Amino acid sequence: xxxxFTKTMARNxxxxxxxxxxxxxxxxxxxxxxxxxxxxxxxxxxxxxAQGKLLWEENNCLGCHTLMGEGAYFAPELANVxxxxxxxxxxxxAFIKSxxxxxxxxxxxMPQFNFSDEELDALxxxxxxxxxxxxxxxxxxxxx
Amino acid sequence: MKFQSQSVAMPYFIAAIGLFVGQILFxxxxxxxxxxxxxxxxxxxxxxxxxxxTNLLIVWVLFGFMGASYYLIPEESQTELFSPKLAIxxxxxxxxxxxxxxxxxxxxxxxxxAELTGNKLLPTMGREFLEQPTITKIGIVIVAxxxxxxxxxxxxxxxxxxxxxxxxxxxxGLAVLFLFSFYNPHNIxxxxxxxxxxVHLWVEGVWELILGAxxxxxxIKITGVDREVIEKWLYMxxxxxxxxxxxxxxxxxxxxGTPEYWQLIGSVFSALEPIPFFMMTLFAFNMINQxxxxxxxxxxxxxxxxxxxxxxxxxxxxxxxxxxxxxxxYTHGSQVTAAHGHMAFYGAYAMVVMCMISYSMxxxxxxxxxxxxxxxxxxxxxWLMTVSMVFITLFxxxxxxxxxxxxxxxxxxQSFMAVQDQIAIFYWLRELAGVFFLIGLGVYIWSFxxxxxxxxxxxxxxxxxA
Numbered sequence: 001x002x003x004x005f006t007k008t009m010a011r012n013x014x015x016x017x018x019x020x021x022x023x024x025x026x027x028x029x030x031x032x033x034x035x036x037x038x039x040x041x042x043x044x045x046x047x048x049x050a051q052g053k054l055l056w057e058e059n060n061c062l063g064c065h066t067l068m069g070e071g072a073y074f075a076p077e078l079a080n081v082x083x084x085x086x087x088x089x090x091x092x093x094a095f096i097k098s099x100x101x102x103x104x105x106x107x108x109x110m111p112q113f114n115f116s117d118e119e120l121d122a123l124x125x126x127x128x129x130x131x132x133x134x135x136x137x138x139x140x141x142x143x144x
Numbered sequence: 145m146k147f148q149s150q151s152v153a154m155p156y157f158i159a160a161i162g163l164f165v166g167q168i169l170f171x172x173x174x175x176x177x178x179x180x181x182x183x184x185x186x187x188x189x190x191x192x193x194x195x196x197x198t199n200l201l202i203v204w205v206l207f208g209f210m211g212a213s214y215y216l217i218p219e220e221s222q223t224e225l226f227s228p229k230l231a232i233x234x235x236x237x238x239x240x241x242x243x244x245x246x247x248x249x250x251x252x253x254x255x256x257x258a259e260l261t262g263n264k265l266l267p268t269m270g271r272e273f274l275e276q277p278t279i280t281k282i283g284i285v286i287v288a289x290x291x292x293x294x295x296x297x298x299x300x301x302x303x304x305x306x307x308x309x310x311x312x313x314x315x316x317g318l319a320v321l322f323l324f325s326f327y328n329p330h331n332i333x334x335x336x337x338x339x340x341x342x343v344h345l346w347v348e349g350v351w352e353l354i355l356g357a358x359x360x361x362x363x364i365k366i367t368g369v370d371r372e373v374i375e376k377w378l379y380m381x382x383x384x385x386x387x388x389x390x391x392x393x394x395x396x397x398x399x400x401g402t403p404e405y406w407q408l409i410g411s412v413f414s415a416l417e418p419i420p421f422f423m424m425t426l427f428a429f430n431m432i433n434q435x436x437x438x439x440x441x442x443x444x445x446x447x448x449x450x451x452x453x454x455x456x457x458x459x460x461x462x463x464x465x466x467x468x469x470x471x472x473x474y475t476h477g478s479q480v481t482a483a484h485g486h487m488a489f490y491g492a493y494a495m496v497v498m499c500m501i502s503y504s505m506x507x508x509x510x511x512x513x514x515x516x517x518x519x520x521x522x523x524x525x526x527w528l529m530t531v532s533m534v535f536i537t538l539f540x541x542x543x544x545x546x547x548x549x550x551x552x553x554x555x556x557x558q559s560f561m562a563v564q565d566q567i568a569i570f571y572w573l574r575e576l577a578g579v580f581f582l583i584g585l586g587v588y589i590w591s592f593x594x595x596x597x598x599x600x601x602x603x604x605x606x607x608x609x610a
Contacts, residue, residue, distance in 0.1 A: 005376070006376070007306070007372055007375055007376040007379065010375075010376045010379035010380045010383065011306065011379045013379070013380070013383045014379045014380075014382055014383035014386070017383050017386065017387040018383070018386040018387065018390070021386060021387055021390040021391055022390060024390075024391060025390050025391060025393070028391075028409070029337075031403075032337070032397075032402050032403055032406075033334070035403045036331075036333055036334070036401070036402070039333070039401050039402075039403070040331060040332075040333040040334070040401045041401075042331055045330055045331060049330070050330040053330055053332060054264070054267055056270065057258075057263075057267060057269055057270025057271060057328075058254065058255045058258040058259075058263060058267075058269060058270055059254060059255050059270070060191045060192075060195065060254040060269075060270050060275060061191075061270070062270070062271070062272055063190065063191025063192070063194050063195055063254075063272075063275070064189075064190050064191045064194075066477040067332075068336065068399055068400045068401070068477075069399055069400075069476040069477030070272060070336065070400070070477060071272055071477070072190070072191065072194050072272075073477060073478065073479055073481070073482055074174075074177070074178070074190045074191075074194070075190075075560070076559075076560035076561070077477065077560070101186065102185075102186060103181070103182045103185040103186060104181070104182065105182055106180065106181060106182055107181040107182060108177070108181030108182075108190070108561070108564075109181060109182070109185065111185075111186055111189050112186075113255075129332075130332060133332070133333060133401040134401060135399045135400060135401045136398065136399055136404055136407070138398070138399035138473065138476065139399075139476075139552065140473060140474060140552045140553075140557075141552060141557045142557070143551050143552070143557045143558065143559055143560060144551075144560060
């Protein structure tokens with residue numbers, strides 16, 4: 001870098017540029033939070049869904065699965081599992097409930113979490129609520 | 145080593161390397177579980193192994209950053225550390241808290257850990273990379289505050305350089321942004337949106353400041369190039385990092401329920417994110433080419449150049465590969481993401497910590513550099529780990545491209561598990577590369593114990609003409 005371009009100028013670009021983009025980010029964040037009610041399916045965010053989300057977290061589900069593409073890549077995407085299972089919460093609950101405690105020889109298997117019926121209902125409702133969020137048509141197809 | 149208190153960095157670096165070994169072992173467990181699904185099931189299910197793998201990574205890199213700061217700040221400030229005792233106390237608190245958390249992951253089911261630690265009082269657990277119990281998170285905040293107080297007081301009482309300023313901004317940013325990990329609303333879209341304020345604004349934001357500052361410090365020391373030149377580079381690198389990286393966060397807002405305009409903003413700005421990493425590569429190579437001294441620590445120079453190149457490839461090129469929204473629509477959350485994550489984290493953050501260790505460890509052990517023999521072994525460790533990581537990344541990329549094709553792009557998309565079975569060969573090859581990585585890590589650790597003729601020559605004053 002040439003002598004006419006000084007350290008002070010570089011420093012000013014750093015502070016000025018960073019500050020500018022922090023302000024832009026704050027502005028866009030504010031706008032996004034205002035736009036979210038149209039997209040994030042909050043009208044269906046019931047206490048039961050909130051309980052489902054807590055169960056989702058306290059059993060570290062995204063240690064294997066993705067949800068809207070975020071998480072681990074060891075097990076199927078779940079943001080659209082409600083659609084994949086034919087919009088049938090009973091099928092989701094039956095699947096979770098039927099996992100063998102000692103796994104499947106040679107295969108990946110979801111652990112048996114021994115959820116109560118109430119917990120299964122909450123989890124299924126949570127997955128249904130997530131599937132109805134407007135996430136710009138992701139994933140590309142039903143397979144996730 | 146110019147100040148006695150710089151030596152508090154030593155336990156931090158030893159702990160970092162120890163935890164690094166743990167990280168790799170659990171990585172190998174996970175890699176095997178990808179192809180032998182019942183391996184260690186149900187004792188260590190995949191999610192537990194992954195949590196240990198990623199959390200150990202974060203903790204060891206943080207140990208590395210703290211050790212680097214404790215070494216660097218007194219020397220830059222030209223004064224002893226404010227409180228070495230506080231630094232040692234925080235070391236043990238962080239180590240014990242970290243170890244207890246890992247033991248907690250392994251000893252009891254995660255839901256039990258959540259219950260034991262009172263997660264319901266302030267639920268923060270169960271989100272990627274932020275799986276730590278809330279009490280551990282509070283501990284991290286306390287350690288971070290004490291650490292920043294300690295190095296901050298040192299900066300305040302001594303000389304203020306651009307390197308220490310950039311480092312301090314990075315460290316304060318790290319601590320402040322971590323506070324978003326306590327915000328966990330029921331609304332999953334808001335949750336995800338602000339989760340990225342920790343994760344993205346760390347690794348594609350303030351951590352780059354820490355990385356740049358450490359690299360600049362090592363380059364000043366081993367090349368003898370004028371501070372004015374080095375600090376000008378540093379400011380331009382970190383300026384580009386934040387100018388591109390802050391709105392680059394938009395590439396995480398494509399498919400999580402946030403408005404569509406993020407697809408344009410995120411694509412444009414994150415496409416520019418390779419620039420600061422490319423500048424780091426130019427920076428390291430240029431400074432070493434223009435060196436005004438022949439520092440006998442050749443290994444540290446290798447780590448500095450390697451860090452620039454691998455960060456550019458991993459974070460820059462492999463990031464760009466899938467960051468444009470029309471591409472990301474198909475690759476999001478696939479093995480392509482995993483490929484990028486591995487090389488980026490190794491190239492940028494693992495390597496910069498090892499660069500600092502390589503430069504400072506010999507000095508803390510009372511010599512300007514390790515013996516030639518020890519450096520040769522260290523360089524073998526460098527090449528084994530780095531080449532293995534290149535292959536891990538290539539195999540995961542192969543797996544990812546096939547996965548995207550079979551599961552998302554073809555006319556007859558197949559189910560997740562059907563696709564996983566078809567790409568198993570790539571997972572086997574990745575696991576093999578992982579074994580070589582572990583061997584490389586072993587060689588690297590062995591280098592600390594290699595004796596040899598002492599290096600005494602320091603040609604600091606040699607080519608004065610330039």
